[in-house]
Amino acid sequence: MFSRIAPFFVLLTALFAPLALRAEVPQSMQQMQLSFAPLVKKTSPAVVNIYAQRKVQAQMTPFMADPFFAQFFAMRGMGGLLQERIEKSLGSGVIVDPDGQIATNTHVIRGATEITVVTSDGREFAAEKVLDDPKSDLAILRIKPKGAKLHYLELADSDQAEVGDLVLAIGNPFGVGQTVTSGIISGLSRSNVQGAGEYSFFIQTDAAINPGNSGGALIDMRGRLLGINSMIYSKDGGSLGIGFAIPSSMLRTVIDASRHGGKVVRAWTGLSGQAVTPDMVESLGLERATGALINRVNPKSPAYKAGIRSGDVILSVNDHDVADPDALKFRIATVPIGTPVKVTLFRGGKTGSATLVAEAPPEDPPRDExxxxxxxxxxxxxxxxxxxxxxxxxxxxxxxxxxxxxxxxxxxxxxxxxxxxxxxxxxxxxxxxxxxxxxxxxxxxxxxxxxxxxxxxxxxxxxxxx
Missing domain, CATH: 2.30.42.10 (PDZ domain)
Incomplete structure (x- = not known):
């Protein structure tokens, strides 16, 4: 056994020797196969640990959960007594600008009364919540570096990612310390993920993601932030090689909102629809079951003004394919207010296009709260x-x-x-x-x-x- 392994170690030593002499970001596939170390050194300082502390109310005695004992506490007037206790949780985050803005998941800091950020070199900072967007499960925190240099990651264009691309996941699983795992993009545009927020449209990866990785970075081979690790599919809480990250295209809209008022206002089209099913394909005249079949258009909406009508099938938005209503919703949600939106649609056996202007949803009629x-x-x-x-x-x-x-x-x-x-x-x-x-x-x-x-x-x- 040992005799067979020895030559392998000799080969590894020979392969990694050049990188040991000169650490740099890999420039070719051959170099990438040798080591991710230069890429990790470049990106990992921008990934932080987040410690969230929240106050919760709990029954004063665990016996209240037992129906037999509960009746005796109720008789003594203690049935409704609650005790306040401090609950702590751990997650990850990514520094996204040199001034101390940090992206993480909403579920990492939900209900937190105190948030502490610890950088990879051990520095601690008190953090404040700037924006919380439960619909996308994204939150933005801010720390005050007080002149200290902060490493940060630039955002990649997640729309350019492809299945099979190499990626790294960086976070703090189970609180063991900063951990890096590698893998590929296993799928794109994953929707209908159980437990996801309103905008369910994920990058799927087989890079190991575990509890504590939430809010951490999914990076591409150029050291850019491709997504925020958010969820896993698991039967026992551990990684099964099916992890999900929120794409940088959604993160970009939340970061922009945090810099301009601290509230996410997403574009409104006035459209609602349903998925195209296989049994609809022939009657609609389509070649395959794809797109969003529009069944309602608000007559005051940008879509109606652009000529989109009930019965149209939306095939793409700004040249990005739309497979179903979830994809349509996501694509519109990432469009800045006031910008033109090119929509490719199918109507009456022909493919056409329409251009609408993204508008903020109007408050008409007034809410009269x-x-x-x-x-x-x-x-x-x-x-x-x-x-x-x-x-x-x-x-x-x-x-x-x-x-x-x-x-x-x-x-x-x-x-x-x-x-x-x-x-x-x-x-x-x-x-x-x-x-x-x-x-x-x-x-x-x-x-x-x-x-x-x-x-x-x-x-x-x-x-x-x-």
């Missing part, structure tokens, strides 16, 4: 008129008009289980088109209330008695 009061089942709820702006804020709102609940933490509304995002369709048989309509209906003096509410795609008819 109202906290409902009185003796009725919606008392305590905060409601607003639905507009494109409100629909974008809440995400997943099924209607373009009507009244939606934005908060339901108090009163009868909380007691009856009303939730944020519920759309109030009718009360006591009267259709609700605006907050004003709802206020008028709730002024009635009644003990029995019939509510029609849409939650997601499900319509619920409730009969409630006060």
């Amino acid at each position: 109202t906290t409902l009061k009185g003796r009725h089942p919606l008392s305590g709820a905060v409601v607003v008129n639905i507009s494109p702006a409100v629909a974008e804020e809440l995400g997943g709102v099924a209607q373009e008009s009507g009244v939606v609940v934005v908060k339901a933490n108090d009163g009868y509304a909380a007691r009856f289980g009303l939730q944020e995002g519920d759309i109030i369709l009718a009360v006591n048989g009267d259709k609700i088109g605006s907050v004003s309509d709802l206020r008028d209906v709730l002024d009635e003096d009644a003990r029995r209330w019939a509510l029609q509410i849409m939650r997601g795609s499900r319509v619920m008819n409730l009969i409630l008695t006060l």
